[in-house]
């Protein structure tokens with residue numbers, strides 16, 4: 001079953017065409033990698049899919065919770081999130097001055113049933129649902145080995161744990177499609193290895209479809225079934241990791257970059 | 264669940280006893296009339312400063328016209344008492360509701376925009392409201408203002424104690440309700456907007472809605488604070504609500520700590536008292552306030568309390584039930 005259809009989207013920033021005529025279809029359960037040199041337009045594609053930017057032309061359709069396709073091209077990010085899509089950011093965007101626990105609990109807010117009245121007058125409905133939310137949040141943190149850090153402020157976590165917390169927070173919105181923007185950026189090989197395991201694990205556990213932007217080619221080649229390569233805003237190759245690593249255009253695009261495809 | 268109810272009752276009991284004792288102290292003259300007046304005034308300032316903290320400290324949207332909201336609440340309440348003969352409680356409530364409508368109307372076009380538009384528009388609103396108050400002579404008495412607004416009681420002997428009782432009751436209810444709101448999922452939504460709008464949006468939070476939500480509630484509370492002004496002073500005129508008044512609240516919030524209810528309460532009482540004490544300085548306030556603000560920014564940019572809170576219930580449990588594993592005295596920011 002198809003989860004996401006991206007049809008011929010382009011976006012202009014001033015005179016610059018950051019992404020042109022990008023096409024993509026995501027099948028349920030798939031793990032698709034989006035790679036390309038710096039400035040190729042990968043994050044911009046994410047921003048259009050999640051509603052942060054709206055494409056200048058083209059359309060995006062996302063299957064809602066009942067599997068019915070909705071045109072999300074001009075929806076707001078929070079609406080798209082509520083439909084079941086979540087993301088992380090290339091430059092971590094945690095709620096820095098809030099605790100680890102609250103970072104997660106915020107993600108449950110759009111499903112909260114108690115009203116402002118219950119909150120300010122502390123009705124039983126408030127206590128009951130708050131207890132449920134907190135329990136769910138702690139269970140999720142425990143999966144990420146962050147349970148013991150729930151009371152710490154997010155900004156005080158080490159870098160690697162901040163990345164993990166951001167993924168956990170995205171999962172708390174209960175998505176069926178997860179978009180990860182360079183989750184291994186700034187990690188050492190060991191941490192990257194652990195992250196690879198983690199992505200495999202959550203994919204199974206939460207039945208996720210995943211779209212992964214990554215600069216670390218070994219990570220992408222290791223876990224993606226299918227890869228799209230972007231360069232200067234255009235798709236220059238698409239296929240299995242084996243096909244991609246043979247493609248002359250891809251090798252050319254990566255020439256001069258410090259990370260070669262065969263590294 | 265039982266523990267929750269017990270905690271709620273304990274807090275309510277502490278609040279009632281505290282208010283009762285304060286009122287009795289004034290009634291029996293232990294606290295003199297002048298001090299009682301300052302305390303009442305401080306209570307009103309705390310209410311309005313809390314409302315400003317809700318939008319500026321907790322939601323991160325700078326607002327500079329809270330004196331304007333106060334004015335709307337004050338004049339509406341005075342009108343309801345004098346012209347419509349409504350009971351005090353209802354008049355103040357209507358004052359708050361009318362002010363909330365003003366909040367909605369100002370917020371709707373402004374809060375969609377990014378950055379500091381709200382600061383500019385609320386600043387303008389505060390001034391425009393004053394001009395309107397001056398020109399709407401039929402209702403507001405124009406520049407001369409309104410006089411002879413009935414007090415909380417007709418009995419002069421009872422007045423100081425009853426004023427204090429009213430103000431403190433409203434203040435404590437406001438403190439409890441606002442802190443309950445902040446420590447709920449709705450509060451977390453508001454905080455997430457302050458922390459990072461893009462991330463909040465990506466978490467499914469309707470950022471514009473929650474800015475409107477916080478701003479409207481803020482306006483309502485400021486209106487209630489203004490509503491208490493009318494019977495407290497017995498007269499109203501537009502200069503009571505000038506830009507400096509808005510700055511007063513900002514100083515209280517910044518000094519106490521943006522995002523700390525406890526800080527606002529402490530700073531509200533300290534600054535109100537200081538203001539009375541330094542009355543002889545008159546317009547030098549214009550010099551002292553900016554200096555004070557610069558001083559805070561230099562040496563303690565997060566204010567007295569930062570975004571920490573002192574939990575009354577926590578203190579209570581610590582004092583009287585120290586064997587239980589009670590809450591810590593100073594909650595960390597996030598334990599809200």
Ligand SMILES: Nc1ncnc2c1ncn2[C@@H]1O[C@H](COP(=O)(O)OP(=O)(O)O)[C@@H](O)[C@H]1O
Nearest residue numbers: 013016018036037038039040041042043044045
């Ligand atoms: N908001 C923006 N305004 C103007 N230019 C932008 C904006 N966002 C991205 N760009 C430009 O679009 C191009 C693609 O950027 P990006 O999608 O971040 O690349 P990648 O994620 O592949 O490294 C870059 O040239 C970048 O400067």
Ligand SMILES: [Mg+2]
Nearest residue numbers: 042043044090
């Ligand atoms: Mg990028």
